[in-house]
Amino acid sequence: MMRHAPASPVSLAALVSLVIVSVACEADTSAPEVYEWPLAAGTPVPLVPDDNPMTEAKVELGRHLFYDTRLSGNQTQSCASCHVQKYAFTDGRAVAEGSTGEHTRRNSMSLVNAAYSTTLTWANPLLLTLEQQMLVPLFGADPVELGLRGMEDVLLARLREVPRYHDLFERAFPDDDDPLTLHNLTRALACFERRLLSDGSAFDRYSAGDYAALSDSALRGAFLFGGERLECFHCHAGFNFQDSVAYEGKPARSGIFHNTGLYNIDGAGGYPPGNTGLHEFTGEAADMGRFRVPTLRNIAVTAPYMHDGSIATLSEVLDHYAAGGRTIAAGPHAGVGRDNPYKSSFIRGFELTEQERADVLAFLESLTDERLLSDPDLADPWVEG
């Protein structure tokens, strides 16, 4: 058959397979897929739970689930309703609106580079894996987000009616007799979320040696950002501009949370009820108003800002930090955040000239990854045909 074509790719492939088989197959007949992370050289590789290794098939199933409105009780919303690609997987709102019209208390976080985050959501110290975190929007009732509480069987029945899912689940979980389960659904969604990676901004290109990628203004802004006068980099640290990250070679540690003096109701450090941050989980007074640092990647497209979306623009965020904490003059949240007793010691205030302000903003804008915002591999697969 192939004997007369000894140099053909097929026979070469067969030979390679044979060698691999003879070396590796005694232990395992199905060597696990080696997932190729879409990362530039030098970008850290995310950690992945042992029981949910990355595969292309799971990512693809997860993408279909992510954009599927069958994943809400009344079939009006999908994960993508509050995590929109062009806004770096946020929703442009101060707080999110769930499938039944209820509002969440906090601003939709960007899913970009969530794979690196040691804790998930704004303040929860308990949600350390995406597999577990997604149960909140899927099944939570206070507030209702996707509104699937008690509807697991309905959800799986809906998915079973879609021929494409039979294929996708089988490919993603080839060893399962009945792969269409809630367990596998959460695993596939987590794989897709871990695939939402950003390391292609102008700042990244500059760092890789393309010195034309940053304007002079953005470069000055980068130095201001990384300097001791503004102190930004202490919390927005490292390649993901976030202090609590983990990746291969850097094991996860406990989450880190900070009070930035955004509120100081009644002068005793209080934050608005229901939005007290880490305090909500620990009950410790000193944890009042402590929230997780979000990544600054793509920050220019994720307005409005802060855990409750209470600041509209990046320039106003700089005002808050320049003041060493926000002052609210009147209303139920009135108070001088600068004097919050639980405030991080890095929030000390600073003065910026107009040029310096423009420079810092130019730097923050240079963290936008245009490729990510339009990457067809991350887009809605249901609109293709």
Added chain:
Amino acid sequence: MITMRNSPRIAAVALTSFVACLVACEDDHGGFTDEAVEIAFEARVGDLPFACGESYTGLGSDGAGATPQDLRFYVHDVRLVTDDGEEHPVDLEDDGVYQGGGAALLDFEDGSGACTNGTAQLHTTLKGTVRAQPRHGGGEGGYSEIRFRIGVPEDQNHADLTTLPAPLNDTTMSWSWNAGHIFFAAWGVFGGDSPFPIGVHVGSTGCMGDAMLGEVVSCSKPNRPEIALAGFDHDTSTIVVDWGALFADLGVTAPPAACEEVEGETSCACHSFGPGPLCSPLFATLGLDWSSGEVTAGQSLFRVQ
């Protein structure tokens, strides 16, 4: 599936009994044998039967009216206690729906009326086997008391919901944001023409660690009430859980001061973290000190009928 789950347990029970007998069985466990038991619960509001859709009066410290919105809770660590004070564990049978994983979900709401978060099905009787061999030592006489804990066992509470057996995988009793289960849910709609809900979700708080990463989760306030009811005969007694008694120490004609305004609606929800003025009197009826997390002796929700 059920058979497969049960078999090892029965075998283990038999083996344990056998080994125990070699050591201590000359007195034949004081006449005890492994015995199938059914422990019946009944929900009431004072002396009236509890039913979704019904309205009740005379509730709270100020005699208000309300209609139920929910009444469900997990139990585990069930024990029958002899006259001598020996605890004989009850192994709950796995039924694949309401009992499994060492716990049972007792469900008294039928989804009607204001009970819109629930389902039509009920589960009001625990089924299991009481062990001949008591937890410690041995004794004689009959069973005269029942003890059980409300909640989900700690080693199951924080595991991945998608891998847990029923009833621990019920998303309506999942507390996903707190990475655990709602142990006890009881709610009502008060206020007549200006309705507002009052209710409690009891669960562990102050928890640290992630079970999904193989870490041990420990909680500074486990919040698993221990209920002990004397005068209980498992052949003839029924355990009454009084939904109305939950609100006994709370003024409920108008929304209590600790209630929150959310998007124009008043909600009086104690999700275990607080607010204290709401949680404290509700927790106290379960025999829990809300501020310290200690189990106390003063529960007032359960009685033997």
